[in-house]
Amino acid sequence: MAANSVQKNPSISIFTPKSGDTFQDKLKDGSLAPEMVIVPAGKFMMGSNDDNNEKPIHDVTITKPFALGKYQVTFEDYDKYCKATGTSKPNDNGWGRGKRPVINVSWNDAQKYCQWLSQQTGEAYRLPTEAEWEYACRAGTTTRYWWGDEIGKNKANCDGCGSRWGNQQTAPVGSFKPNPFGLYDMHGNVWEWCQDGWHGDYKGAPTDGSAWEGGDGMRVLRGGSWSNLPSNLRSALRSRNSPDYSFYNLGFRVVRSSPSIL
Numbered sequence: 001m002a003a004n005s006v007q008k009n010p011s012i013s014i015f016t017p018k019s020g021d022t023f024q025d026k027l028k029d030g031s032l033a034p035e036m037v038i039v040p041a042g043k044f045m046m047g048s049n050d051d052n053n054e055k056p057i058h059d060v061t062i063t064k065p066f067a068l069g070k071y072q073v074t075f076e077d078y079d080k081y082c083k084a085t086g087t088s089k090p091n092d093n094g095w096g097r098g099k100r101p102v103i104n105v106s107w108n109d110a111q112k113y114c115q116w117l118s119q120q121t122g123e124a125y126r127l128p129t130e131a132e133w134e135y136a137c138r139a140g141t142t143t144r145y146w147w148g149d150e151i152g153k154n155k156a157n158c159d160g161c162g163s164r165w166g167n168q169q170t171a172p173v174g175s176f177k178p179n180p181f182g183l184y185d186m187h188g189n190v191w192e193w194c195q196d197g198w199h200g201d202y203k204g205a206p207t208d209g210s211a212w213e214g215g216d217g218m219r220v221l222r223g224g225s226w227s228n229l230p231s232n233l234r235s236a237l238r239s240r241n242s243p244d245y246s247f248y249n250l251g252f253r254v255v256r257s258s259p260s261i262l
Contacts, residue, residue, distance in 0.1 A: 020182050022070060025121040025256070027080065033121055034077050036067040036256055037182045044135050045142065046202070048236035053201050060131045062209040068128060068136050069253035071173035071184050072101035072192065073113070081116050093248050095169040101190045101251040103170060107219040107243035110193050110252040117254065124258040127195040129211040130220045130238070132255065137187070137223070137235045139180040144234045145187055146179040151230035156188035160230050170226055170249075186223060187233040190251035194220040198240040218242060225249035 019040035024032040041064050047057040075090075075097035082089045090104040105113075110127055117125040128136070143149045145156075153162035157171040165171040174184045197215030199205065206212055218240040224233035227249050231237070241250075 019065065022182070023067070025123055027120040029084075031080065033117055033125075034073060034254060035070040036254075037070045039066055039068050039132075039136050039181055039183075041065050042135070042140075044138060044140075046131055046134055046205075046236075048144075048234070050144075050234065050236065051238075053238050054236045055201055056203065058202055058205065058207060060135065060207050060209055062132065062135050064257075066132060067256040068132070068181075068183060069255075070178075070182065072190055072251050072253045073110075074099050074173055075102050078102040078105070078113060081113050084120075085116060087112075090246070091248075093169070099172040099174070100170050101173055101185070103190055103248050103251055104246045105251060106246040107193045107241075109246065113252075114254055123256050123260060125254050125256050127193055127252060128255045129209060130194045130196040130222065131206065131209040133192065133194050133222045134235060135209065136181055136183055137179070139183070139186075141180070141235070144236075146235065147177075151233070156185070156233060157226045158188040158224060158228055158230055158233055159226070161188060161233075165226055167227055187235075188224050188228070189226055190223075190249055191221040191225050191239065192223045193250070193252040194222055196220045221250065 019038055021038045022035055024035050027033055041062050043061045045057050046060045047054045079089055114125045139146050147155055151161055156176055157163050157165045159167035171189055178184045179186055195211040197213050198218035198220055199215045221239040221241060
């Protein structure tokens with residue numbers, strides 16, 4: 001376990017986590033839940049002028065730290081849930097399971113996984129809100145990608161990112177450098193479901209980082225994937241689909257917001 005990793009210890013009565021610390025909760029069988037990174041509270045400018053659905057650019061304040069999955073939920077993580085609940089395992093398209101991000105999962109599937117994870121750990125797991133996702137993706141940056149305005153080479157997995165998996169298949173999680181918050185694959189690999197309902201722009205959007213429910217029945221997707229062009233990987237880019245839709249470039253990561261370690 002990394003030097004800045006922590007595990008809950010009932011013999012320790014006082015613990016003050018720091019931004020960037022990582023931890024893993026235990027499941028009832030003694031195995032570990034997804035590895036989480038503590039993301040600090042802060043403010044950022046959400047959106048961009050690149051597309052009408054990314055307007056207006058607006059101030060968002062994340063009032064409390066939260067923990068976000070260090071990686072996209074993997075097949076290894078998700079298959080534990082499937083085995084425990086008798087749920088059919090999603091197809092891996094022949095690319096392998098293990099440390100590859102789970103694919104062919106819908107928003108509804110992701111919700112059920114979060115509910116199971118919460119039951120297993122006694123903590124509150126859920127999908128990230130759209131504001132939390134963009135805040136974590138940007139990690140204090142204002143450029144199109146956390147590393148700059150150009151896609152560069154071999155910084156992410158997409159069609160045109162210069163990696164060996166680009167436009168071919170998913171990459172094992174953690175195959176590229178993390179962003180300044182210590183989060184991997186915030187750009188590319190698989191699209192990530194968010195909690196929010198879809199709204200066509202940000203007029204009337206919450207400014208406190210909370211989920212924006214309602215909308216047209218669709219659910220928000222962020223981050224782009226291995227099969228998308230670099231423009232789809234921008235920090236501000238938004239997409240959506242039906243909550244029961246699944247595909248080989250859709251996955252998710254989880255948030256834990258309960259106070260026992262945060």
